[in-house]
Each structure stands twice: as C-alpha cells, then as structure tokens.
Amino acid sequence: MVEASVIVLGIMALFALSSTIATYLAITERSLVKAVLYSAVQSTLYALIYYLLMAPDIVLVYVPVSVGLYPAIILMLIKKTEKEEEG
Amino acid sequence: MRRLLGLLVIVLFITLFALVIASGGLGYEVPPLRVRELARQFLIYAYNPFNTTFTAKSPEAVTSIVWDFRGLDTLFETLVFYLAIIGALSLYRGVESERRTEVISLGLSPIVKTVTKVTTGIIIAVAASIALHGHLTPGGGFQGGATAAVAPLLILIVFSKYFLENLGLRKNVLLALRSIGLLGIGMTAFSALIVGLMANSPAYVFQNQPKPDAPVGLPAYIGDSLISGTLWFFNFFEMFAVAAGFTVIFLLLGIPEGEILKQLKEEAEEH
Numbered sequence: 001m002v003e004a005s006v007i008v009l010g011i012m013a014l015f016a017l018s019s020t021i022a023t024y025l026a027i028t029e030r031s032l033v034k035a036v037l038y039s040a041v042q043s044t045l046y047a048l049i050y051y052l053l054m055a056p057d058i059v060l061v062y063v064p065v066s067v068g069l070y071p072a073i074i075l076m077l078i079k080k081t082e083k084e085e086e087g
Numbered sequence: 088m089r090r091l092l093g094l095l096v097i098v099l100f101i102t103l104f105a106l107v108i109a110s111g112g113l114g115y116e117v118p119p120l121r122v123r124e125l126a127r128q129f130l131i132y133a134y135n136p137f138n139t140t141f142t143a144k145s146p147e148a149v150t151s152i153v154w155d156f157r158g159l160d161t162l163f164e165t166l167v168f169y170l171a172i173i174g175a176l177s178l179y180r181g182v183e184s185e186r187r188t189e190v191i192s193l194g195l196s197p198i199v200k201t202v203t204k205v206t207t208g209i210i211i212a213v214a215a216s217i218a219l220h221g222h223l224t225p226g227g228g229f230q231g232g233a234t235a236a237v238a239p240l241l242i243l244i245v246f247s248k249y250f251l252e253n254l255g256l257r258k259n260v261l262l263a264l265r266s267i268g269l270l271g272i273g274m275t276a277f278s279a280l281i282v283g284l285m286a287n288s289p290a291y292v293f294q295n296q297p298k299p300d301a302p303v304g305l306p307a308y309i310g311d312s313l314i315s316g317t318l319w320f321f322n323f324f325e326m327f328a329v330a331a332g333f334t335v336i337f338l339l340l341g342i343p344e345g346e347i348l349k350q351l352k353e354e355a356e357e358h
Binding site: 013017020021024025028056057059060061064065068069072073076077080 | 233
C-alpha cells in the first residue's frame with residue numbers, strides 16, 4: 001500500500017508540471033484572450049498546490065486575485081488594445 | 088509543431104531535474120522532515136496564555152507573524168499597494184467620467200443580472216468572514232479585501248459602470264474609504280503608544296500585548312470574544328483599504344476609451 005503523503009506529493013508534482021505547461025502555452029499563444037485563460041489555468045493549479053502545501057492563507061488571497069481580479073484587469077486592457085499579438 | 092517540441096523539452100528537463108533532486112542530488116533531503124526551530128518558536132508564541140508578556144494572543148500563527156511579529160513589513164507592503172494605486176490614478180488625472188441615470192437597458196441579460204444579485208451578497212459575506220475572523224482562522228485583511236473587491240467587479244461587468252456609480256461607489260467616495268482604511272491602520276499602529284503616554288508608562292509603536300518593559304497593551308478579549316488586541320483592527324481597516332483601492336482601478340479602467348480620447352483631444356486643443 002502506498003503512503004498518503006507520497007500520493008499528495010505526487011499530485012502536487014502533477015499540478016506543478018501542468019502549471020508549467022500552461023505557462024509555456026500562455027507565453028507562446030498569439031491570441032491574447034487565450035493567453036489570459038492559460039494564465040488563469042496556471043493560477044488555479046498554483047492555488048491547489050498552495051492548499052496541499054498547507055498554506056490556506058495564501059490560497060484565500062490567491063483565488064480572488066489570480067482567478068477573479070487579475071484576468072478581469074488584463075481582459076479590460078486587451079479590450080482597449082488589440083486582440084492578436086503582431087508577428 | 089515547434090511549439091509542441093518546445094513543450095516536450097521543458098517537460099523532459101523538469102522531470103529529470105526533479106528526479107536528480109529527489110534522489111538526493113543536493114546532498115540533503117527535500118522537503119525537510121521535521122519542523123524547523125524558527126517555525127517551532129512562532130507556533131509556541133502565537134497563542135501562549137502562560138507567558139502573557141511574549142505572545143500575540145492569536146491562535147492563527149500567520150496573522151500573528153504578519154501583523155505582530157513582522158508588523159512593520161506588512162505596513163510597508165500596504166504602502167507599496169497604496170503607491171501602485173496612486174500611480175494608476177495619476178495616469179487618469181483630469182479624466183472625468185460622465186454621469187448616466189438611465190442604466191436599466193445597459194449590461195448583460197436579466198438572467199445574469201439576477202444570478203449576480205444573489206452571488207454579490209454571498210461574496211460580501213464570505214469576504215467579511217475572512218477578514219473579521221482573520222485572527223482566528225486562515226485569512227486576514229488583504230484576503231478579505233481582495234475577495235470583497237470581486238463583488239463590485241461583477242456589478243461593473245454585469246450591470247455597467249454607471250450602475251455602480253449610481254449605487255454611491257464613485258471615485259471620490261472610494262478614495263475617501265481607502266484613506267480612512269489607511270488612517271485606521273496608522274492609528275492602530277500608534278494605539279499602544281497613545282495609551283502608554285496617557286498612562287505615563289513606556290510603550291512601543293506597533294505594540295500589541297504587554298511586554299516585560301512596557302506593561303501597557305491592547306485587550307486581547309472584549310467580553311468573551313477573542314480579538315487579539317491590535318490584530319482585529321488591522322484586519323478590519325486593511326480590508327477597506329484593499330477593497331476600495333481595487334475598485335477605484337476598475338472604475339477608471341471601465342471608462343470607455345472613446346470618452347478618454349475625446350477629453351484628451353479637447354485638452355490638447357485648449358493649449
């Protein structure tokens with residue numbers, strides 16, 4: 001039988017790897033709206049990692065800022081400029 | 088195709104790097120298996136009823152570190168946030184947003200509006216519980232304020248900016264609210280010193296509970312409720328400062344671009 005702490009660490013590693021993939025996709029994405037969505041996915045995974053690292057204080061500030069406020073501000077700014085990144 | 092290749096290289100690099108570290112490549116075990124000495128000290132002194140001259144009287148270790156043991160750090164963090172808001176405001180100086188009284192036709196569909204009416208109340212309630220219980224459970228002033236700022240953001244997007252302004256949340260009102268919050272944080276930092284001056288006894292700035300050489304301090308309990316001296320007041324005022332600060336930025340970003348350009352052109356023609 002596998003220990004519970006090993007399973008938690010494994011899930012954390014999986015989240016961390018997925019967040020790196022989301023970050024890479026956000027950087028290379030041409031469409032700025034899609035890039036914001038990838039960035040929000042990365043933030044959600046970070047929030048889950050913070051929760052598993054037993055840092056609930058950080059989770060409580062990370063969820064509203066990274067999933068609510070930050071994408072909203074960036075989307076408002078994108079609306080004022082262009083939707084696509086130029087070559 | 089090139090994107091996929093880059094992704095593959097990154098994933099492979101991270102996996103191999105993690106393998107090296109996990110198998111002891113740094114020469115020691117990561118993460119450490121026992122609680123470190125500094126963390127143990129903080130856990131002991133956060134709430135210690137047997138040693139009343141060296142405790143923050145808060146069962147939440149993070150809040151006691153953030154607003155008591157390392158209070159000055161947090162004060163300057165708040166100042167950084169204050170300066171960021173001032174910077175954004177100075178970019179929008181002189182831009183006045185027009186008032187509109189006819190706002191019913193603006194915004195998204197009635198279904199979205201009804202759902203938002205319900206969730207806004209829930210968000211405010213959760214934010215208040217996070218901030219006002221910050222000295223007992225995980226959370227605190229910044230967390231509560233950031234959560235509370237989501238509610239005006241939802242109203243701004245779903246109902247329109249003019250609806251939010253008609254509710255009374257105008258730029259100057261929010262700036263006043265934020266200034267009251269910052270003033271409250273400053274007053275709380277000096278509260279023990281003021282009490283000490285009146286009682287003619289030594290006291291410190293940012294003092295919470297009595298110290299061996301400064302016997303004054305703020306009460307840890309009001310009635311039977313634990314408020315942890317200054318911690319509750321810090322969390323309360325920080326919530327207002329953060330929530331109002333974020334909402335000011337949303338209001339400024341919500342001004343339509345055409346309106347700003349028109350005002351800037353008029354200003355340029357005047358000169």
